[in-house]
Amino acid sequence: MEKTRAVTARPSPEAARDIPEATVARLPVYLRALTTLSEQGTSTCSSEELAGAAGVNSAKLRKDLSYLGSYGTRGVGYDVEYLRYQIAREIGVTQDWPVVIVGIGNLGQALANYSGFRSRGFRVVALLDADEARHDEVVAGLEVRPFSDLEQIVSDHAVAIGVIATPAVAAQDVADRMVACGITSILNFAPSVLSVPEQVDVRKVDLSIELQILAYHEQRKTQGAAS
Template sequence: MATGRTHRPATRSRGIPEATVARLPLYLRALTALSERSVPTVSSEELATAAGVNSAKLRKDFSYLGSYGTRGVGYDVEYLVYQISRELGLTQDWPVVIVGIGNLGAALANYGGFASRGFRVAALIDADPAMAGKPVAGLPVRHTDELEEIVTENGVSIGVIATPAGAAQQVCDRLVAAGITSILNFAPTVLSVPDGVDVRKVDLSIELQILAFHEQRKAGDETAAVRRTGTAGRPAAAAREGRKGPDGDVPAVMPA
């Protein structure tokens, strides 16, 4: 069985833009849902809507894959699932280690979507001696002293960091020194890595802060609208109706 240490996805060598690579998992998720419903073909418009992009961008992305669909028919769902899976490197086994088995790390370990998408959780690692040997998601937690040995034994090239921020860089350095070339970082800190190592960061607090910004902006827009109109649902003129003079168009109180 091939492992991630000896095979790399073909996307970079074929010159597929990073923005397109970032959208390929969105297309694959939508296509997989269609496949599970036994849908044989899909139009670019339907697939773009399901993936949350515009159809012109989708067609451009697929042109990098050499897939153009058939006019009046659309794209073959099963073929696209295979094609995108191949480009993303999901037609082979990718052993993964998760470092930091707290609440988040344990939740990641129990996530059932890894195996179905080509990722095998090879080991769970934690610095707490009390965690050593405890089963999580069917795997015994191993101590960080074994990190390098685990990476070598399993041919791991993808590491997931779910430690506190203060420990993340040290863990990252050890993973890289052991041969890890791709890291998914859940720790709330920015990691420093050498050239040739890819890091993807997932920070839930940042995403929530961005949503809070938009909520505040929407609330501000609503407040401004109320100020402009005088009331939330009535125009300013209607709000001044009761203050008109006897002729109906002159304020009852004139400025001095």
């Protein structure tokens, strides 16, 4: 009676391959909302409640969850712990991800100290900086090491994810070296467009771009009031 896609009750890794990007980007938001609910002692929630906590509408939430499987109970809702685990497993944060941060300026230090990484399965294994003057400095309990140690560290810790927090001018070089070492996922805070091989994923966080998007809308609000 069920549709073809849903027939495989526990979706195998293969079957689950086609989760839309927009859904993938929201799964961590749901995960965080479930963690909050769990900490508040909530053991069951409806799609309406969870959607509220995550800041989306409930139709979208249910549609998103339907790509993972059927983890709810009609007429009842979702078991918070169970759903939390299923989403964590789907994202991959039930395992430990060693991460290396390159560029230990203000932002790099803030990232090294950010407790939100550790609690979500990410472990910062090394801090690297090209500036010799910074070496042996200790940040967040880790010694800052020369950039040339990258290869050794990546191979020692099986690092798959690299974070770039260098100035723009250095970012492409760092990315090239990361790729050469076998890193296949990069989070880039430098304001520059990286070119990498197809199999390497790059995500970009650009603080001033976010402000500019706000400014665009802000400008129109004010204009509207003036005209």
